[in-house]
Amino acid sequence: MILPALTEAKSPFWRPIKYSLFPPLGLATLAAYCSPDDSIELQDEHVEELNLEDEPDLVIIQVYITNAFRAYDIADHYLLRGAYVCLGGLHVSSLPEEAMKHADSIFIGPGEDTFQEFLRDFRNRCPRPVYRNKVRDIASIPPIRRDLIKRERYLVPNSIVVSRGCPHHCDFCYKDAFFEGGRSFYTQQVDAALAEIDRLPGRHLYFLDDHLLGHQRFASGLFAGMKGMNRVFQGASTIDAILRGDLIEKAADAGMRSVFVGFETLSAGNLVQSNKRQNIGRDYEEAIRRLHSLGIMINGSFVFGLDEDDPDVFQRTVDWAVKNSLTTCTFHILTPYPGTRLFSSMEAQGRILHRNWDQYDTRQVVYKTVGLSAEQLKTGYDRAYRSFYSWANITRASLGHDNPRHMIKHFAYAGGWKKFEPMWNFMIKTRGLNKMLPLLEAILSKVRRDKAAPSPFPAIA
Numbered sequence: 401m402i403l404p405a406l407t408e409a410k411s412p413f414w415r416p417i418k419y420s421l422f423p424p425l426g427l428a429t430l431a432a433y434c435s436p437d438d439s440i441e442l443q444d445e446h447v448e449e450l451n452l453e454d455e456p457d458l459v460i461i462q463v464y465i466t467n468a469f470r471a472y473d474i475a476d477h478y479l480l481r482g483a484y485v486c487l488g489g490l491h492v493s494s495l496p497e498e499a500m501k502h503a504d505s506i507f508i509g510p511g512e513d514t515f516q517e518f519l520r521d522f523r524n525r526c527p528r529p530v531y532r533n534k535v536r537d538i539a540s541i542p543p544i545r546r547d548l549i550k551r552e553r554y555l556v557p558n559s560i561v562v563s564r565g566c567p568h569h570c571d572f573c574y575k576d577a578f579f580e581g582g583r584s585f586y587t588q589q590v591d592a593a594l595a596e597i598d599r600l601p602g603r604h605l606y607f608l609d610d611h612l613l614g615h616q617r618f619a620s621g622l623f624a625g626m627k628g629m630n631r632v633f634q635g636a637s638t639i640d641a642i643l644r645g646d647l648i649e650k651a652a653d654a655g656m657r658s659v660f661v662g663f664e665t666l667s668a669g670n671l672v673q674s675n676k677r678q679n680i681g682r683d684y685e686e687a688i689r690r691l692h693s694l695g696i697m698i699n700g701s702f703v704f705g706l707d708e709d710d711p712d713v714f715q716r717t718v719d720w721a722v723k724n725s726l727t728t729c730t731f732h733i734l735t736p737y738p739g740t741r742l743f744s745s746m747e748a749q750g751r752i753l754h755r756n757w758d759q760y761d762t763r764q765v766v767y768k769t770v771g772l773s774a775e776q777l778k779t780g781y782d783r784a785y786r787s788f789y790s791w792a793n794i795t796r797a798s799l800g801h802d803n804p805r806h807m808i809k810h811f812a813y814a815g816g817w818k819k820f821e822p823m824w825n826f827m828i829k830t831r832g833l834n835k836m837l838p839l840l841e842a843i844l845s846k847v848r849r850d851k852a853a854p855s856p857f858p859a860i861a
């Protein structure tokens with residue numbers, strides 16, 4: 401089982417630590433359907449040199465858009481060696497005809513039902529060329545084969561997914577292409593999710609679900625069950641779920657200390673253009689105040705290059721993020737992924753510049769822009785990152801909290817993440833990333849409110 405490296409992960413301009421965060425959970429999930437007698441090796445090119453000189457019976461490769469060409473090379477290599485090669489993943493589901501040329505079998509959509517079917521057919525020597533997912537159900541999936549994961553090579557080995565998909569339908573998102581023709585949001589049983597959590601050592605967890613708060617009843621049950629578990633965790637949510645009811649308070653009680661939020665844009669017109677309905681008319685700043693009052697740090701996600709953006713959008717967005725004390729930000733250049741509604745509409749308007757998937761990494765402009773030039777978009781995007789993560793802005797954003805302990809945590813988290821590259825590279829080289837976990841857990845530990853504590857810092861405008 402192979403996860404080939406994303407093209408950008410091998411670039412000298414990008415940070416190795418970003419690609420050593422999470423193990424390949426999807427492949428480890430499929431591995432659970434194999435027989436205990438099968439000998440399986442799970443290789444992740446982000447954290448190790450691939451051994452391609454072996455002679456396996458079966459090769460399963462996970463394909464994302466920016467590792468597609470690398471994945472096809474590896475697939476062709478193994479086809480020549482006589483192995484049976486399967487390709488699956490987001491890119492294969494978006495462009496099955498392209499992937500088919502490099503595989504004996506491909507998987508379209510989630511693989512939990514089709515992979516079992518394939519294994520039966522493979523053992524009976526009658527596998528089909530295409531397996532298209534039909535059953536959308538993860539209520540009774542077997543425990544993930546975490547024993548295949550080289551834990552010490554990842555900063556966050558305890559990543560976990562307890563649902564599939566998301567209830568929303570943003571035009572730029574892969575989700576609808578991947579889950580086409582059936583349910584596009586479903587969860588595990590609460591008890592099974594809690595049992596999976598119980599199997600993970602240590603305190604820290606990272607939920608990789610698209611929307612951890614997306615299913616009210618499931619999330620409530622999960623957080624209630626986690627309450628006594630002494631965990632700290634990170635996950636993703638939409639603005640509307642943060643503002644609705646008291647789910648976010650339950651998440652905080654269960655140990656949520658940081659949340660990834662797709663703000664995407666500060667422009668209402670851009671939200672309409674991208675069908676991001678769950679953000680339209682929502683009070684972003686109210687959601688931020690609520691998260692900060694619960695001691696939850698925020699990783700804000702923003703997209704640049706939507707049609708209403710003008711050359712000032714970069715500074716405006718960074719100023720807003722700093723003023724609102726977002727701990728970290730993830731900026732993207734709008735990228736029309738094949739299979740999405742955004743891609744279809746841009747293709748119909750003749751705005752797709754090329755199909756060099758290696759460049760579809762959300763850091764390069766691959767479509768004809770409106771409102772600002774491609775060069776303005778690229779330089780503005782780079783400048784936004786530099787500006788948000790300058791020491792001056794990290795300090796300003798940290799000082800925006802009303803609790804001194806939050807200020808210190810914010811400063812440590814943002815500074816530690818972005819400003820100590822040689823240390824991260826050293827930890828990766830010496831296979832010591834795992835040793836950073838206690839520090840991460842300490843930074844994410846609960847801040848107790850001390851009403852009498854005055855701020856040691858002067859107020860800033």
Ligand code: SF4
Nearest residue numbers: 566568569570573610
């Ligand atoms: S909310 Fe996020 S995961 Fe859901 S459709 Fe929109 S971009 Fe995709």
